[in-house]
Amino acid sequence: MLDKVFDPKSAEPRLYAAWEASGAFAPTNDPEAEPFSIIMPPPNVTGSLHVGHALNNTLQDVLVRFERMRGKAALWLPGTDHAGIATQMVVERQLALAGNINRREMGRENFLAEVWKWKATSGGKIVEQLRRLGASCDWSRERFSLDEGSSCAVRKVFVTLFKEGLIYRDKRLVNWDPQFQTAISDLEVEQREIEGHFWHLAYPLADGSGEIVVSTTRPETMLGDAAVAVHPDDERYKHLVGKGVILPIVGRQIPIVADEHADPEKGSGAVKITPAHDFDDFQVARRHGLPMINILDEYAHVNESAPQAYRGLDRFTARAKVVDACDALGLLRGTEKIRHMVPHGDRSGVVVEPFLTDQWFVNAEVLARPAIEAVVEGDTVFAPRHWEKTYLEWMRNIQPWTISRQLWWGHRIPAWFGPDGTIFVEETEEEAKAQACAHYGRDEPLVQDEDVLDTWFSSALWPFSTLGWPDKTPDLKRFYPTHTLVTGFDIIPFWVARMMMQGLHLTEEVPFKRVFINALVRDASGAKMSKSKGNVMDPLDLIDEFGADALRFTLTAMSGVTRDIKLSRQRIEGYRNLGTKLWNATRFAQLNSCTRETTFSPELARMPLNRWIVGETARATKIVASALVECDFSEAADALYRFIWNVFCDWYIELSKPVLNGADSAVRDETRAVTAWVLDVTLKILHPIMPFLTEELWAETARLGAPRGHQGFIMTAAWPQLAESLVDPAADAEIRLIIDTISEGRSVRQELNIPPAARPLLLVVEASETQREALTANAQLIARLLRVADVRLVNAVPPGAVSYVIAGATLALPVAQFIELTTERNRLTKEITSLGAEADKLAKKLSNQDFIARAPEHVVEDTRDRLAAAKAGQAKLESALTRLFAVLN
Known part of the structure; x- marks a missing residue:
């Protein structure tokens, strides 16, 4: 007999260990089985399981368990990402705390040894945490983005694209993170609104005939100015185009140029041009052949290109000093306080600096073309479909991808420099030396590029590098292209787009057939979770409290087509109660000797109640299967909840009690057999979402009477195939x-x-x-x-x-004899009036455009929900009052 309650704390580790030991997570070797593959978005080795991971991996596991039960060769391949900047940041911080150790003092090799040590002992905890969630991935195939197979693929791709002219080295402006002293991509830049100033500075005309006023938020960069630009149609300045001004403080003469970049409506209409420190100015300089003077070093300190008095100063210290100097020279024409958007590094949190430097780039525009076409033609589809717009907008406006990073942790760029600066790009140093020898006619010393590749470069190869590419492995042949990618909308440009580009270019096939974009998990009020707000919900704490199944069902049920999920403990507790309900139903079946003989078939049921539940079971199975095929996870969960809670556990069990306690043995035996059969099917169709509870009950129900075919785990049992003819309209x-x-x-x-x-x-x-x-x-x-x-x-x-x-x-x-009709009428009228007033108040609030514009999104949504609830309650009570009036009249 089952215990009174299910104990997830003892059952979950035991069941997971049994699953893993059995090898059931690996795809079947049956060559006739249709392949179904998912490549896990690799979590960072610095990470721990957060609610977003829990949602993303639950949905992947639901799909894999479902397709495994449908007889497919289901592969869910796990792995972790080395996460270049994030991991290096963590280790550097640990070394600093341990003894104020600096990586540059340690040297590259010693530092990397520390990172590998950290990765082996402390990193990758999320892998064990995923086991707690019930992730049924094939751990025997686990990969790491810096393992030898991934490294081989990365080198192959870099060399291939370089020799095709799609990777190149250029001196360009990049987003520079002064804290990490590395370039970062546009996608790693976060725009933040901060308090700032607009300074209006006068630049004297070189001929002494007057001045021209420029406006800037970054006066320190004037030390590297190359020109002043005015709009070619601005009548105020047409006579000055071609003349020169004297750059204050520096004393250098720079030209006045006509360029449409200058906005006549903004400030004075004249703008300073600093090509080495502004992306727009960089383009102006290219159009006019202006010099590019970098006045900052990699730490954002003023370098030797500036006057002596400013060298070595932090950029913000230099800013104040430049303003003071201009004021002392009588050239400060005004200061305005403003709020403006300033770029920050998403990891470091410091202000990003446009920085002129030599970097490696990918010609993303060329790679994007087939990746755009693949989505337009439907070779890869997004679900929900509206996310295609985000993907296509990004791809159609794509810029060169900066792929070099001035870090030590990552894939070293396979490029070597000769003594004259010639670059040799090969997969190995030996091949580079051979190429250099052919070039120079003799052996020459080579120095490998110090930089590493952007983490997303190796991640872009994940769908095929993990399957053994560039080798033509059996896994690659069988499981590529993969079927479904489950990921968040925030990394569509970071990762999805880049996988599409690389996959199509290198394998000539899309890397996945479908991209399912999961929602963002927020707290119960709709606010984004953050440690500073104190509203973070740790999934491991939730698993400890409610069990993995309850959390999984909650996340699945709430993962509809909306952008945000409002997660609360009350919801998780409610879905835990569903498991308890099914547990109690199984105990009921045991207490009433509900067994199904091996000869039983649901078509044999004759009693209307039994024919009805057989039809409801077939209907629920079809809905769940259809929903999971379409990645409509919430519909599958809703159908399961309705069927298990309302149809089976409430109505069927309640209606069957008199039968099971009755004297008709034939009807009683049929009801017992039907109950056991329904329980079997229910456990199977619930298993992908609630694997632990269903596996425990499967093992227990196998002991209910005669053998019922419970061989092995429920996770490897066949998905029920139930005919539509089982639905009996008359019994229904x-x-x-x-x-x-x-x-x-x-x-x-x-x-x-x-x-x-x-x-x-x-x-x-x-x-x-x-x-x-x-x-x-x-x-x-x-x-x-x-x-x-x-x-x-x-x-x-x-x-x-x-x-x-x-x-x-x-x-x-x-009912007249049981209630006081007038009193009841007055109560209903009062409650209807109260709800009507509440609905009017909320409707008025929502009609206020200022409220809609200023209130946080979750507050507006909550107000809409409250309005809908008030209207529904009002309608229900009005219906009751109508009934009551009929009695009174």
Whole structure:
């Protein structure tokens, strides 16, 4: 006999260890099995399981478990990412705390040894945490983005693209993170609104005839100015184009140029041009052949290109000093306080500096073309489909991808420099030396590029490098292209787009056929989770409290097409109760000796109640399967919840109790067999979402009487294939009539405050002959569940009775003797008025455009939800009042 409650703390580790030890996570070796593959988005080795990981990996696991049960060769390949900047940042911080150790003092090799040591002992905890979630990935195939296979693929790709002219080295402006002293991509830059100033500075004309005023938020960069630009159509300055100004402080003469970059409506209409420190100015300089003077070093300190008094100063210290100097020279024409957007590094949090430096780039525009076409043509589809717009907008406006990083942790760029600066790009140093020898006619010393590749460069190869590419491995042949990618919308440009570009270019196939974009998890009020707000929900804490199944079902049920998921402990507790409900239903089956003989088939059921539940089971199985095929996870979870809680555990078990306690042994035995069969199917279709509970119950129900084919785990059992013919319309109509009669009758009792002890009659006023027969045949059952004295056939609704209609049949409950009608009318009227006032207040709030514009998104959404609830409550009470008026009149 089952224990009274399911104990996830003891069951989950035991069940997971058994699954993993059995090898059940690996795809079947059956060559006839259709392959289904998912490549896990690799979590960073610096990370721990957060709610976003829990959602993303739960959905992947649901798909894999479902397809495994459908007989496919299901591969979910796991792995972790080395996460270049993030990991180096963590280790550097640890070394600093351990003894103020600096990586540059340690040297590259010693520092990397420390990183590998950290990765081996402390990194990758998330892998073990994923096991706690129930992730059924094939751990025997686990990969790491810096393992030898990945490194081989990265070198191959870099060399291939370089020799095709798609990777090149250039001196360009990049986003520079002064804290990490490395270039970062546009996607790693976060725009933040901060307080700042607009300074208006006068630049004297070189001929002494006057001055021109420029406006800037970054006066320190004037030390590297190359020109002043005015719009070619600006009448105020046409006579100055071609003349020169004297750059204050520096004393250098720079030209005035005409360029459409200058906005006549902004500030004075004249702008300073600093090509080495502004992306727009860089383009102006290229158009006009201006020099590019970098006045900052990699730490954002002023370098030797600036006047002596400023060298070595931090950029912000230099800013204040430049403003003071201009003021002292009488050239400061005004200062305005402003709020403006300033770029920050998303990892370091410091202000990013446009920085002129030599970097490696990918010609992303060329690679993007087939990747755009693949989505437009439907070779890869997004779900929900509206995310295609985000993908296509990014790809159609793509810029060169800066792939070099001035870090030590990562894939070293396979490029070597000769003594004259010639670059040799090969997969190995030996090949580079051979190429250099052919070039120079003799051996020459080579120096490998110090930089490493952007983490996303290796991540872009993940779908095929993990399967053994560039070798033509059996896994690559069988499982590539992969089927579904489950990921977040925030990394569509970071990762999805780049995988599409690299996959199509290098394998000539899309890397995945479908991209499912999961939502963002927020707290119960809709606010983004953050440690500073104190609203972070640790999934491991939630698993400890409620069990993995409850968390998994909650996340699955809430993962509809909306952008945000509002997660609360109350929701998780509610879905845990679903598991408890099924656990108790299994105990009920055990207590009532519900077993299914091996010869049983659901088509053999004859009793209407049993034919009804067989049809409902077939219907639920079809809905769940169809939903999971379409990645409609919330629909699958909703269908399961409705079927398990309402249909099976509530109505069928309740309606079957008199049968199981009755004297008719044939009907009793059929009901026992049907109950066992329904329980079998229910466990199977629930398993992908609630694997632990269902596996535990599967093992237990295998011991219920005669053998029922429970060989091995439920996770490897076949998905139920149930014919639509199992749905019996006649049985469906009969049992639905009984259920609706009881349900609506209970609602009437509740709405009108009829005391629980009151036992009115249930009157059948108008009904078809079939309905009359069904209601009278089940009168005893209806009387017990609806708390009525009896079911009677009458010709009219008597005075003092409230009527309701079910499937065309008119039923009535005489209630006048059980309630004070006037008092009840006054109560309902008061509650309707109160709800109406609340609805009006909320509607007025939502009609205020200022509220819609200024209030946080989750506050607006919560207000809409409250309005909908108020209106629904008002409508329900108005219906009850209408019924009551009918009694009064």
